Amino acid sequence: MNEKNLAELSYDEAPKMITKAVPGPKSQKYLKKSLTYESMSRGGGQFPLVFAEGKGCTVKDPDGNVYLDITAGVAVNSVGRCHPRVIEAMKKQMDTLMHASDSSNVRRSELAEKVAGVMPGKLKNNCISYFTQSGSGAVETAIKFTRKITGRTQIAAFHGAYHGVWCGGNSLTTGDQYRKGFGPSIPGVIHLPYPYCYRCCFGLTYPSCKLQCAKYVDYVLNTPYTGADDVGALIIEAQQGEGGYCPPPPGYLSIVKAACEKHGALYISDEVQAGAGRTGKMWAIEHSDVEPDMITWGKGMGGDMPMAGLSIRKDLAKKIEDHSQPNTFAGNAVTSAACMTNIDILTENDRALIKRASTLGESIKKQIKKGAKDIEIIGDVRGWGLMIGIEMVKDRKTREPLSGDDVGQMIMGMLNRGMVMVPCGRFGNVFRFMPSLVLTKEQGSKAVEILLETAREIKKPS
Numbered sequence: 001m002n003e004k005n006l007a008e009l010s011y012d013e014a015p016k017m018i019t020k021a022v023p024g025p026k027s028q029k030y031l032k033k034s035l036t037y038e039s040m041s042r043g044g045g046q047f048p049l050v051f052a053e054g055k056g057c058t059v060k061d062p063d064g065n066v067y068l069d070i071t072a073g074v075a076v077n078s079v080g081r082c083h084p085r086v087i088e089a090m091k092k093q094m095d096t097l098m099h100a101s102d103s104s105n106v107r108r109s110e111l112a113e114k115v116a117g118v119m120p121g122k123l124k125n126n127c128i129s130y131f132t133q134s135g136s137g138a139v140e141t142a143i144k145f146t147r148k149i150t151g152r153t154q155i156a157a158f159h160g161a162y163h164g165v166w167c168g169g170n171s172l173t174t175g176d177q178y179r180k181g182f183g184p185s186i187p188g189v190i191h192l193p194y195p196y197c198y199r200c201c202f203g204l205t206y207p208s209c210k211l212q213c214a215k216y217v218d219y220v221l222n223t224p225y226t227g228a229d230d231v232g233a234l235i236i237e238a239q240q241g242e243g244g245y246c247p248p249p250p251g252y253l254s255i256v257k258a259a260c261e262k263h264g265a266l267y268i269s270d271e272v273q274a275g276a277g278r279t280g281k282m283w284a285i286e287h288s289d290v291e292p293d294m295i296t297w298g299k300g301m302g303g304d305m306p307m308a309g310l311s312i313r314k315d316l317a318k319k320i321e322d323h324s325q326p327n328t329f330a331g332n333a334v335t336s337a338a339c340m341t342n343i344d345i346l347t348e349n350d351r352a353l354i355k356r357a358s359t360l361g362e363s364i365k366k367q368i369k370k371g372a373k374d375i376e377i378i379g380d381v382r383g384w385g386l387m388i389g390i391e392m393v394k395d396r397k398t399r400e401p402l403s404g405d406d407v408g409q410m411i412m413g414m415l416n417r418g419m420v421m422v423p424c425g426r427f428g429n430v431f432r433f434m435p436s437l438v439l440t441k442e443q444g445s446k447a448v449e450i451l452l453e454t455a456r457e458i459k460k461p462s
Helices: 003-007 025-037 084-094 106-118 135-150 167-172 212-222 252-263 333-374 404-416 441-456
Strands: 053-055 058-060 066-069 127-132 154-158 189-192 231-237 266-270 294-297 308-313 378-384 387-392 430-433
Touching (some): 003 441, 066 441, 084 333, 106 127, 106 308, 106 333, 127 135, 135 294, 154 167, 189 212, 212 231, 212 252, 252 266, 333 378, 333 387, 387 404, 430 441
Parallel strands (some): 154 231, 231 266
Antiparallel strands (some): 053 058, 058 066, 378 387, 387 430
8 A cells, every 4th residue: 555545545634723723612512512411531531622523544623623643543543544445344234234242243253263363473363252342341351261260369460551440450550540549459469560661660771681670570470478479360561551652672571471481370461552553563462472371452453443352362261161251242243344344454465554554653753853852851752663652851861751731731732733642651741653554654754743843842941
């Protein structure tokens, strides 16, 4: 697929601003309705943008403003919003069958086979998939299945983790805003340090650190009197998402996997945000030599439709009794058709779109780093493929995080220039460059220009 074909998937006028500021008058009416009738507990509750239309890497609001969307619906629209092939597959399916309860249907069965065919390593064509509507549902299922398979109750997760906000997943997630006041969490959860190299908790530097953070995981799992005496599984993001778009250094995951095997714990790779081609591999775990026992997936697999799942090795799945985890809406025929089409687009032509994400991502990182030389508040640029984190700081030497007010000013500055970009990270100071994989080179370059231009407006604190 060439640049011209990719450009045709988006609105050609983006970014194009009609109103002087965001939100415009029509958008304000919808925001007022939301504040009146909806719970603001949702993630983007008071985000000042109302989505009215979407196409490829672009969106429109009710006022007619056209934006470059560098969020892809929080890493969801891997093949772009409203991809014509996905829409065609959904329309065709809608004429025959949509809901089939939790029974088998033609599309669901085909999807299970297709998912098995794109799994990494020894899971390929050797796994059983359980379908859900969200990544949170996949994680909850992983917790439940782990306990049944292993007969153990403890789960190991990581600092900076995001594995959903339901009861079990929320216990694995570490964000204060999701946990504080909502306890108690499920018992038996152990949290370990994730390799956040820019802010190493051990005060070390890679590679002279000799992967001390990974060795610490082995220490906790395999040393007496650490409290990790009954760990059934370790769940980890192959590149951490909400925690700051942190990729682990080479060799880290291999040590963690070996520690799991020594302890007798299962290794669960959470690929909900990093999977579906985002990092330049179909699965982020493929950047290492690690063979996971389970994979939780979602977001980019379903794209415009809510589709997620848990895929586990066949020998492990045999230990789960029939009828033990019903889910009425799982495997909906329309969402299954959409998911299969997304997989086809991502993997056709020897995974050309996914490989392109790797090369384009490297080009974008270079452009950001080059432009950031004279912008003191850009502290670090990192990540694989089109899963890039830009960490904002008050001072490069101290690495003190940029204030929430300044981050908010940047969000609005980019919105008013016609670009949607949202932050993440433990301090809320890491901007996520996570566009659809159909982003053109021109769109990517324009997005970087807007980011840098906005960052220059932030005065360096004295």
